[in-house]
Amino acid sequence: MTTTGTSTRRLSTAKAISEGIAQEMRVDDGVFVMGEDVGAYGGIFGATGDLLGEFGPERIIDTPISETAFIGAGIGAATEGMRPVVELMFVDFFGVCMDQIYNHMAKIHYESGGAVKVPMVLMASAGGGYSDAAQHSQCLWGTFAHLPGLKVVVPSNPYDAKGLMISAIRDDNPVLYLFHKGIMGLVWMAKNPRSIGIVPEEAYTVPIGEAAVARAGTDVSIITLSLSVHHALDAAEQLAADGISAEVIDLRSLVPLDRQAVLESVGKTGRLLVVDEDYLSFGLTGEIAAIVAETDPTMLKAPVRRLAVPDTPIPYARPLETFVLPKTDKIVAEAKQLIA
């Protein structure tokens, strides 16, 4: 794709991610990509599209189905000065390779007293809503955010996706980069219009650890991430028609977490709705609520409301899956409960 110099150049999130990777690979020989079907296929969800053609099979490497081995290999290469970008096809697959992720990738820097760095990006697809059922629809960022030593970033849109990928590659720490399939802008999956967006052509960064105000408002804070940002923005439009001004905070990073953004928003509105497509209990929604409770519960005018997947595996049949996912209509209903 040629450089066009236009300021209205749009990309899907998938193409934005692969552009970010490509731009870093052009300036840093140590960056390479490894994973299943990342080469000729371009990644099952398009995150590495067109990279093989430009960089060749020595730097865009298709692996066998050996997650422990190739994630471990990413770690080893990173400790020897390279900057691997390793794709775990579905975050749900972490079960077969979790030791390398949380006991090695995440802990080597600490265990070595800072002597060894692991500048690696582990990217994975996440999320449901297209009937892929229990083992292929999970979000799981709460599980990873809970374990010390790895940064966790979760973009919601093409602009942030490219900037966070570039930041993640440049970061000297292991970064888990989770992209919801529903934000990728794929032609073969129902997509929210915001999964296509204007993306600057030059390389740029989005800081890790900073949330964004996706929509400013005064009556209720909807704090969320990933695809749920889109649903929350759609909900905010509906709420506005009913005279409710909803503020939507896009967390963008879970580790480090922008606690200040949470407190500022809730401090302003006094009403907190946390929306998370991950499981409800022992996760992100509880963490956000705790941040408010341990800082100043008096800032709340109403109890915190948490909207997440209700501690069930993701079911297959559409009415069942729709029932558990925290989509727009539920967000509207929860926000109205908060105002009532």
Next chain:
Amino acid sequence: MSDDIRVDRYRGMVRIRTFEAAVLREYHADKTPAWDIGAGQIPGEMHLAAGQEPVAVGICEHLRRDDAITGPHRPHHLAIAHGIDINKMMAEIFGRATGLCKGKGGHMHLFDPETHFSCSGIIAEGYPVACGQAMAFKREGSGRVSVAAAGDGAANQGAFHESLNLAALWNLPVVFVIEDNDWAISVPRAASTSVASNADRAAGYGIPGVRVEGNDVDAISEVARQAIERARDGQGPSLLEIHTVRLWGHFEGDAQAYRGAELETLDERDPIPAYAERLKAAGVLTDADVASIADEMSGEIEAAIEFAKSSPEPAGSDALDHVFA
């Protein structure tokens, strides 16, 4: 003293044994009267490699300082043979701020970027990391190699099998080592492994595999030389299964009831006195040499103990450092 390479091998093994014996002494010294694993100046688990010195010395003889090794939970012999700073290593075992990892890692998590040495307490998980190091070395074209060492029990873990396949597929400059000391804690190899020798499994992945009997540092060195040269020459990975002996327990505190009668004659299998006898018979070493080497190593190791004991402990709040770079 003769400048025969075998004297260096003997010295290397004595250094390791002296280190392990000193750690053994210090580890148990203050866990009395009731033995409490968490008590004392060296708390936690301790896995010592007495008897396995020939493996470390035989392999590391052919490694450069910038070749990489990933080791298992029983790592000291490999680290010492590869050239880690003994003082810093001892200080790390004692949990001091001057330790290799500032007290953050301890005995099973020794990391030394200068010698590209690392180890892990998770069985077999060093094999994939060694594959990655080999990928980096292959790319840079410097001829560096990586060595992954683990025990007989590790050869039944998925990471081992995935790594052999991957290294063979991508022709990586890595040497996979299995230190077969007959026991995975209390489970003998015959009760865990479907084949008589893991060297046979190598064929299943299309790589050369060799089993070395006898726990003899000379034989090990020769086999290691060939495998390491293969890797350095770009001919890819190989597997070395080295039959050795675990003279002490799996961990300190292991009563080893499961070993039965074997315990009574275990000392006869100690490779170091046996090697000394061979070298004396060959006229390469004298009794005086043996004594002077023992003194030299004792001095070196006791100095390390002294360094460790006189080093400060880290401040508690240092625990918050180094989560991220």
Next chain:
Amino acid sequence: MSVEVIFPVMSEKDPSGEGVVGTWFALDGERVVEGQLIAEVQVDKVSADVEAPASGVLRHRVAEEAVSNQGAVIAVIE
């Protein structure tokens, strides 16, 4: 003078068969530059990028997610 933007032929077996204009990256009425990525189309499970064959103002002829045919005119550039 307008330049046609053609739905690429992606199927050897059925070169005029159906496909979908999955995504318009450039909106109707927007100015585009030659070579710019303007659309992503799909035939069966295979997707393809469509780049602007010329510079100018883009006029859609087929809506996003609408069915079209390989070889059909999906837009013009004025």
